[in-house]
Amino acid sequence: MPVSALLPAHRIVVKVGSSLVTNEGRGLDHTALARWAAEIAKLAAMGKQVVLVSSGAVAEGVARLGWKEKPTAIHEKQAAAAVGQMGLCQAYESAFRAHGLKTAQVLLTHEDMADRTRYLNARTTLLTLLALGVIPIINENDTVVTAEIKFGDNDTLGALVTNLVEGEALVILTDQQGLYTADPRKDASATLIQEARAGDVALEAMAGGAGSSVGTGGMYTKVIAAKRAARSGAATIIASGREPDVLTRLAAGEAIGTQLIAEKTPLAARKQWIAAHLQVKGRLVVDEGARRALAEKGSSLLPIGVIAVEGEFSRGDMVSCINAEGVELARGLVNYPASDARRIMRQPTSQIEALLGYLEEPELIHRDNLVLL
Ligand SMILES: Nc1ncnc2c1ncn2[C@@H]1O[C@H](COP(=O)(O)OP(=O)(O)O)[C@@H](O)[C@H]1O
Numbered sequence: 001m002p003v004s005a006l007l008p009a010h011r012i013v014v015k016v017g018s019s020l021v022t023n024e025g026r027g028l029d030h031t032a033l034a035r036w037a038a039e040i041a042k043l044a045a046m047g048k049q050v051v052l053v054s055s056g057a058v059a060e061g062v063a064r065l066g067w068k069e070k071p072t073a074i075h076e077k078q079a080a081a082a083v084g085q086m087g088l089c090q091a092y093e094s095a096f097r098a099h100g101l102k103t104a105q106v107l108l109t110h111e112d113m114a115d116r117t118r119y120l121n122a123r124t125t126l127l128t129l130l131a132l133g134v135i136p137i138i139n140e141n142d143t144v145v146t147a148e149i150k151f152g153d154n155d156t157l158g159a160l161v162t163n164l165v166e167g168e169a170l171v172i173l174t175d176q177q178g179l180y181t182a183d184p185r186k187d188a189s190a191t192l193i194q195e196a197r198a199g200d201v202a203l204e205a206m207a208g209g210a211g212s213s214v215g216t217g218g219m220y221t222k223v224i225a226a227k228r229a230a231r232s233g234a235a236t237i238i239a240s241g242r243e244p245d246v247l248t249r250l251a252a253g254e255a256i257g258t259q260l261i262a263e264k265t266p267l268a269a270r271k272q273w274i275a276a277h278l279q280v281k282g283r284l285v286v287d288e289g290a291r292r293a294l295a296e297k298g299s300s301l302l303p304i305g306v307i308a309v310e311g312e313f314s315r316g317d318m319v320s321c322i323n324a325e326g327v328e329l330a331r332g333l334v335n336y337p338a339s340d341a342r343r344i345m346r347q348p349t350s351q352i353e354a355l356l357g358y359l360e361e362p363e364l365i366h367r368d369n370l371v372l373l
């Protein structure tokens with residue numbers, strides 16, 4: 001009997017689709033929202049951190065504006081999203097308040113993920129919200145995106161947010177019990193896949209084309225989302241948002257829906273990605289004390305251990321750490337641009353704010369963003 005990947009997961013991203021959130025497009029399903037909020041409150045009480053990615057802004061906006069169907073013109077969809085997002089916010093805020101939980105609205109675009117500085121800023125904000133015990137409610141910032149740069153479906157957004165916050169599991173709640181061997185709306189003989197490896201190409205063929213008239217991506221985008229989430233080591237679970245106590249039962253280890261397993265642990269995968277995919281933009285020359293802290297204690301790199309800064313780089317860029325002889329020791333994502341790194345090198349962390357007028361992070365490179373060579 002398989003055990004749910006949610007059982008050991010501490011940080012979880014839950015994504016709910018438009019048709020679930022809006023009662024198949026009829027208007028916000030307050031009962032369902034209250035149910036998920038109650039379940040997420042239980043997960044929070046168990047010490048888990050939950051980020052909620054919710055669709056439904058366009059569908060709710062269409063309902064509020066009294067339109068018969070989802071418009072095709074992008075500016076009309078954007079207008080509908082702006083109207084509907086107000087409803088989503090209000091509904092989640094009151095559903096979570098009933099459990100003494102605060103919520104935060106976070107609207108992201110593709111550019112926020114592609115740009116390293118904005119990526120790091122979004123990550124820091126989300127991690128701060130989680131540390132404060134707030135439930136971030138995320139959606140795409142539909143108002144400012146064009147068709148070309150749209151995520152378009154929130155399955156992709158859910159996966160990228162999972163990478164961003166290093167979630168250990170992504171739960172995609174939808175209107176089906178999970179991924180079937182074929183679309184169950186069209187093929188009565190389709191059977192539920194209980195477990196598979198995220199990234200298995202056979203899944204893409206089963207998932208077929210677009211989804212319901214209310215939703216956007218269908219199962220295909222969920223399968224691709226699982227593949228993306230697996231890149232940072234997270235497992236994906238696709239399950240029905242209508243299943244009673246779905247989240248708490250999953251968290252208790254019950255295998256519900258489809259579980260798509262990742263093969264790597266989150267941190268290892270993230271570090272591999274850092275080492276393999278980014279271009280080195282500059283070099284930090286570290287002293288012997290810093291070398292020992294990195295290599296022997298697995299510590300973060302603090303400004304005090306840096307004796308020289310070479311090259312021009314921005315916050316979020318990859319830099320290499322070398323010793324005075326020029327031997328490369330490590331690579332990592334730097335928290336400060338080169339100009340500021342020069343001003344804070346050789347200085348204790350307590351001086352950063354006085355020297356720069358701001359404190360981004362206490363370390364120059366956090367150990368989660370550092371790969372030893
Ligand atoms: N192999 C499959 N297994 C399950 N559902 C599938 C499959 N292929 C296509 N679908 C369709 O995908 C739909 C869910 O996608 P979508 O409507 O975009 O949901 P959401 O709004 O939750 O993202 C299902 O209702 C189903 O008709």
Ligand SMILES: N[C@@H](CCC(=O)OP(=O)(O)O)C(=O)O
Pocket residue numbers: 016017018019054055056057058059081139140142152153154155211214215216217218
């Ligand atoms: N940002 C959009 C989400 C797009 C969408 O429909 O996604 P989904 O239902 O998850 O396939 C919205 O809130 O309407």
